[in-house]
Amino acid sequence: MEIWSIVYERPDDARTGFGRAVWCLSKVFLQKGAHVSIIYEKFGSKNISSEVVDGIHLYGMSSSGYFLSKRISFYTQALHFIRKCCNMGDAKVFFLHGPFSLPLAKPLKGLGLIAYHTFGTLAYELKCSLPELVRTINLRKIFTYALDIPIETSYLRYVDMIVVPHDMAAQEFQTIYHVNREKILVSPYGQDMYDRFHDVKFFREDFRSKFTGKKIILFVGGSDWNRKGAGYVLYIFSKLSKNMPATLIMTGKPTEQHLKLIRELGLKIGEDIILPGLVDDRTLALLYASCDVFVLPSLHEGFSQPVIEVMAYGKPVIVSPLAAYPTVEDRSEGFVISPEKIDSYVYALQKILTDKQLYMSMSKKAKLKAQKYSWNTIGSNLFEIFHKHFQNKG
Structure with a gap:
């Protein structure tokens, strides 16, 4: 079986959860015997880059303008390359990750199984995020939604299967x-950070x-601080830090509006708040291991x-x-x-960080729950579903 994944960012060095998910699934597919190729958008040289990493073929398609x-x-380069390189007669899965790759569903229709992998609908994501986007005047993000929602509406009809992480997204x-x-x-996500970086x-x-003497609160925002509720986190921390010595670490890309809010709240970058930017997996694992508690008041998540x-x-x-x-x-x-219940977040943080018995109980339950989400199990189940599709068809 050939599995062709099309994704926005190069996944083996991804700084987002979605990119890491693509890479983890690809490694499992390879272990199950599939020939795995990943096409991603690259910047710079107009030439197509080709590389094999851990047995997975990576092809960077340049874009211009x-x-x-x-x-x-x-899209033009990717489609031409796929048609040129696909082995005729082999069972093929075109795994389109996110709305960026969805327009390829139409020209690829009939060449193999087309599976669309996403967190949820963009329309509902926009509904949840719009108030914060308007408040922070994020016109670029609003424009992106205005472009991608019609694309999602139009091209879903060409997809054979939609892969989402839970029942709410399916609904x-x-x-x-x-x-x-x-x-x-419905195929949930897994985790393997603890196993890969247990040495941190x-x-x-x-x-x-x-x-020293401060509690460490972690927020992981990726490239979309608005949707992740970063503004709420800043208000929460501003109130908490008046009564408890603490440091807030916020990974990802802050917007100018968020940086302005930090200044307005009287918080100091480098002292009260640490902004390491988009971090690699090892650094993220160290932050996971080092923090006391994790906060994420997201407006929408898959x-x-x-x-x-x-x-x-x-x-x-x-x-x-x-x-x-x-x-x-x-x-x-x-x-x-x-997300909007700022005082409730402050109370919850104070409760967790001062009640040792509660902290230990939640810590134990959190670790046990995470162990249920194995990438190997999730990827193997998905591969078997792809395999059965071709068995039934044949």
Whole structure:
């Protein structure tokens, strides 16, 4: 079986949960005997780059121009390359990751199984995120939604299978796009950070020594601080830090509006707040191992991989209902609180960080829950579903 994945970023060095998910699944598919190729957008040279990493073929397609023209350039190259390189007669899966790759569903129709892999519908994501996007005047993100939602609406019809991380996301596609439930496959995300970087525990105390006497609160925001609720986190921390010595570490890309809010709240970057940017997996693992508690008041999530990853390190979490589902139960592995309830987040943080018995209980439950989410099991199940598709067809 050939599996062709098309994704926006190069996944073996991804700094986002989605990119890491693509890479973890690809490694499992390879172990199951598939020939795995990944096409991603690259910048710079106009030549197609080709590389094999851990047995997986990586092909970087250059794009040129601005926004729409860049996309069209990428689609044209990717389609030409796939048609040129596909082995005739072999069973083929075209695994389209995220709305960026969805327009390829139409020209690839009939060449193999087309599976669309996503967190949820863009329409519902926009509905949840719009108030924060308007408040922070994030016109670029609003424009991206305005472009991608019609694409999602138009091209879903060419997809054979939609792969989503949980039942709520499946319901979004049923309700908004009237997709038949039989066409939707629920496949959760996994975690392997703890197993891959268990040695970071030896550097934990050295890292924590930089924050002597302070509790460490971690927020992982990736490239979308608005949707992840970063503004709420800043308000929460501003209130908490008045009563408790603490440091807030926020990974990812802050917007100018968030940097302005930090200044308005009187918080100091480098002292009260640490902004390491987009970090690699080893650094992220060290942050997971070193923090006291994890906070994520997301406005929309498909499946929050950082939540399950930090739980694997035995860290309690305080998250919004959409970030919690399906891995966190309120008052079990942590607290589940609506994003706008700032005072409730502050109270939950104070409770977890001062009640040692509660902390140890939540820590133990978090670690046990995370162990249920293995990439090997999840990837193997997905591969078997692909395999059965061709068996039934043949």
